[in-house]
Amino acid sequence: MTVLHIKVLQQPNIAIDTMLRNVRQVYSTANIRVAVGSRENLAGPAFTAILDVGVGPCTMGQARTTEQTQLFGIRNFVGANEIAVYFVRSVLQNNTQALNGCASFPANQPSCVVGHTASGWTLAHEVGHVLGLAHISGENTNCPPANPRCCSTPDFTRLMTGCGTGNITGTPTVSQGEINTMIASNLTIEGV
Amino acid sequence: MTVTREQVLAQLYPDEPDYEGAAQLGPEALPHLMQLLQEGDPDLASKATSLASVIDAAESIEAVDKAARSPDPVIRVATAAALGNLSEMPDPLAQGMLNDEDVGVRKLALTAAPVSMDPYVLVSGHETVFEGPEIEGTGRRRCRNAQGGGRKDFLGVDAHHKALAQEASGNGGRPAKSDPWQACQERGDAQRVAARAPGG
Numbered sequence: 001m002t003v004l005h006i007k008v009l010q011q012p013n014i015a016i017d018t019m020l021r022n023v024r025q026v027y028s029t030a031n032i033r034v035a036v037g038s039r040e041n042l043a044g045p046a047f048t049a050i051l052d053v054g055v056g057p058c059t060m061g062q063a064r065t066t067e068q069t070q071l072f073g074i075r076n077f078v079g080a081n082e083i084a085v086y087f088v089r090s091v092l093q094n095n096t097q098a099l100n101g102c103a104s105f106p107a108n109q110p111s112c113v114v115g116h117t118a119s120g121w122t123l124a125h126e127v128g129h130v131l132g133l134a135h136i137s138g139e140n141t142n143c144p145p146a147n148p149r150c151c152s153t154p155d156f157t158r159l160m161t162g163c164g165t166g167n168i169t170g171t172p173t174v175s176q177g178e179i180n181t182m183i184a185s186n187l188t189i190e191g192v
Numbered sequence: 193m194t195v196t197r198e199q200v201l202a203q204l205y206p207d208e209p210d211y212e213g214a215a216q217l218g219p220e221a222l223p224h225l226m227q228l229l230q231e232g233d234p235d236l237a238s239k240a241t242s243l244a245s246v247i248d249a250a251e252s253i254e255a256v257d258k259a260a261r262s263p264d265p266v267i268r269v270a271t272a273a274a275l276g277n278l279s280e281m282p283d284p285l286a287q288g289m290l291n292d293e294d295v296g297v298r299k300l301a302l303t304a305a306p307v308s309m310d311p312y313v314l315v316s317g318h319e320t321v322f323e324g325p326e327i328e329g330t331g332r333r334r335c336r337n338a339q340g341g342g343r344k345d346f347l348g349v350d351a352h353h354k355a356l357a358q359e360a361s362g363n364g365g366r367p368a369k370s371d372p373w374q375a376c377q378e379r380g381d382a383q384r385v386a387a388r389a390p391g392g
Contacts, residue, residue, distance in 0.1 A: 013234070052269050052296040058208060089296065090238075090269045093208070095303060096277050097246065098238040098270040100207035116266050117235035122207050147213035151202040164205025166235070 001190050002027070002182075003037040003082040004127065007074060009047050010089040012116050019114075019123040025171050026124050026159050030179040032188055034127075038077035042086075052090040053113050055102040064106055065095075072109045081187050083130055084111045085123065091115040100165075103129030110187055119166035121159065128160055128174070131182040135162030136175075195220040197227070204228070204239040211246045219249040229258050229267075237262065238270035245274035252278065257285050265294045272297045276304035 004023075006016060024034045053067040064072070071086055078084045091099040091113050100118045103126045105111040112126040136158050143150035154163035159172040174182070182188055195217050201224075203214035214221075221243065228240040237259065244255035256278065259271040272289045275281055281304075289301035 048295055049299070052273075052300065089266060090273075092270075092273050092300075093211075095300065096273045097209070097211045097242040098273070099209070100235065102208065117238060119207070119235075125207055144216065147210070147216040149206070149210040149213050151206065154202070154205075162206055162208070163202065165207055167205055 001033045001035055002127070002131065002188050003035050003079070005037045005075075005078045005082060005084045006039045006087070007042050007084060008040070008087045009042045009051050010087060010116055012087055012114060012118050014118065014120045016087065016123075018120055019118075022120050022171075023124040023127060026121075026174065027127075027182075029171070030174050030182055032179075032182060037079070037082055040076060042074065051088055052092060053086070053088050053102075054092050054095040055099070055104055055113060056094060058091075058093050058099060058102040058104045060104055062104055068104075068106070071113070072106060072111050075109065081189050082110070083127065083187055084109070085127070086111065086113045087116075088113055089116045101126040103127075105130065119164070119168070121165035121168050121172065124159055124172075125161075125165045128178070128182070131185040131187055133160050133174075133178050133181055136160045139163050193218065193220060195224065197224045200224040200228075200243075201236075204236055204243065209239055209243070211243055214243055215246040215248075217247070219247060219251055221247060222249065222251045222255055225255050226258065229255060229262075232262070232264070232267075234264050234266045237264075237267045241267065241271045241274045242277075245277035248277060248279055253280070253282060253285070257282075260285060260288055265297065268292060268294060268297045269300060272300035272304060274304075275301060281305070 004020075006020075008016065012019070020034070020036065027034050050067045050071045053071060054065045055068060056062045056065045071088075072084070074086075075084055091102050093099050093102070098117075099115065101112060101114040101122045103112040110130055112123075112130050114123055114126060136155060139151055139154050139162055140149050141153040143152055149162060151163035154167070155161055156163070156167040156169065157173055159165070159168075159174050160178065161168070161172070165172075199217060200221050203209060203217065225240040225244045228236045231237070241256055241259035244252045244259075256271055256274055259267055259274070262268055262271070268289070272292070275286060275289065286301060286305055289297055290305070292298050292301065
């Protein structure tokens with residue numbers, strides 16, 4: 001089982017319940033139950049400064065940004081080995097470029113950030129990253145060296161496509177290897 | 193190289209686009225990015241303004257400027273952030289973002305505005321830019337950086353002379369109210385007073 005704690009600074013375009021339904025749908029194919037541990041509304045002036053979140057380069061092990069430090073410090077109700085999901089307005093790579101979400105988090109604060117314009121599958125995708133999944137291979141065939149992620153051969157049947165979860169139709173799949181990785185994560189508690 | 197709309201979209205669809213790689217499409221991508229801005233889908237338009245700024249061609253400014261006029265604050269936030277990628281930032285564009293009604297847009301525009309930028313660009317929006325607890329941290333950093341030297345260091349020689357001229361022309365010898373360096377000093381003084389106040 002994986003436990004998510006939903007913290008909402010801004011409602012996304014796609015309803016959170018729809019995203020959660022999608023998470024459960026795809027994770028059930030891996031025999032992983034997804035529970036919502038809590039929901040917290042963080043809207044209001046006190047949270048305006050972290051409504052638009054700079055996530056630095058959005059890589060694991062990076063130094064935390066000011067906004068990440070502040071945001072990830074809000075962990076009411078979040079137990080050890082549980083994941084906090086922050087719904088914000090904007091997710092900004094290096095404070096300059098728009099992302100739909102980011103799963104970069106500091107040790108002992110497993111978290112992901114999902115922006116207002118996220119797709120219905122972004123939450124499931126970012127939680128996949130938190131559980132240790134990378135983007136699938138094989139989507140960037142014959143890309144030029146200067147643009148190694150050109151998405152020339154995308155696979156929108158897979159949850160961990162690096163070419164846009166917004167193009168997924170139907171329920172995306174996770175491979176057995178990905179399932180093994182997720183189950184091995186310390187954030188998947190009680191095994192399956 | 194001819195760039196198709198499909199090629200551009202392929203770079204913008206990812207949840208976490210590789211903007212540096214996508215920028216290899218070059219300026220020929222810009223008409224498609226302009227079209228996406230025109231269409232106004234918040235996801236693609238936000239990413240379009242990001243990519244236009246990373247391409248950083250002369251025509252990129254037109255795209256960013258168009259995005260800056262979007263009624264959608266999500267797109268304007270992406271635009272204010274994108275200012276930081278532009279090697280040249282026209283003053284009216286920066287000023288517009290610094291005066292935006294949305295504090296998140298103002299904060300990012302302030303962060304993106306280079307220290308070397310003519311501080312008088314900040315003047316008209318100065319009071320709103322620095323207003324509110326959400327943005328004080330960013331404002332304080334700029335002030336702190338500025339307070340190491342005098343106004344001449346902060347404003348630069350030309351702007352320093354401009355400020356002196358303003359003072360001489362009807363401010364009773366006082367610094368212009370909108371002088372950002374002066375505002376930084378006053379803010380610093382106010383903070384020191386508050387820190388000394390009993391129970392403060």
